[in-house]
Amino acid sequence: MARHSGYARFCYNFALSLYLGVKDLDASSSKKVAAIERVFTNHVKKLPQYQWTNTLSSRVYKTTFRHFGAALSRFFEGKSCFPKFKRKKDGDSFTVDAADWNHSILLKPQKSIKIPTLGTFRLKEAIPFPCMSQTFTISRTADKWYVSFTIKAQKIPPLFHPVVETVGIDLGVSTFATLSDGNYYESPQTLKKAKTKPSKEQWRNRHKQLGNRKLGVKASNNARKHYQRLAKIHAHSANQRRDFLQKTTTEISQKYASICIEDLNVSGMLANHKLASAICDCGFYEFRRQLEYKSVMYGTKVEVVDRWYPSSKTCSSCGHIQAMPLSERVFNCQHCGIAMNRDLNAAINLARQSGMSKTSSV
């Protein structure tokens, strides 16, 4: 897998460097890419110093040139920057495909997968149902290799939601999401916990020769092992967070027919130093993004409330507005005397705002 990733990187950089040479010639970019691919197939692959390319899957360079062409068209459409050279430290990934749709692979529901031109591999998690696919992308995160592929399938949305009343959701640092019906979702790991493990790993290895490219110092073997352990720790907590967000947003989208959520003034919150690192890690943006795209899949109505609406400062019982410093976890109304959890109070207010906002998606 690592060799194939290296091959893909080599081909991409080859294509890019040759393209930079012919950039100003008068021809379409797709023609130039096709010409570059011909040079690679008919000339470069035959050179003795590039014989190693013939021991690896030929589908890798085919898909890599296709990716390079796609990167160029994205650039010309103004959707992205000009392609950059790939570096080893940016990670490993490559794509192989069956030559055409007629040769697509039937994936059986079992704990192994047959990947065109590479062979059959054991999987950690079984494929849940039989499906067909043509293109397979293999990538690495920390010390694990992943395969991803597209299948043709239709998602059937559920016919009804168990809860029809509008629910308000307040996002917070202490409790991740508080719902106006009293339910709440707690983050799987606190921010502090997520930070302790990598910090400990770094502190224990503080005397290792860590390497510095500018000074020409190479990292020691033990430092490299330390980097691998660190990558594993980071990947683990990222996986936990991703799993939590996906499960939570799916559960909410399936359960509630109508959702009201705050428009997050994230830049304003980031200006507050104490909140900044907490919010960066929470995935509030990702949470809202997932709710919005899942609303189409499950037929849920998602409304975004105007960011200037004082959801946490308003009393959900009498409408009295008072200052609420972040340290106060309980809303004690100075007008009607009600005492309520701060986040729950905000969530109830958000639910009431349903229908009053301008931005909404269905």
Ligand SMILES: [Zn+2]
């Ligand atoms: Zn009140």
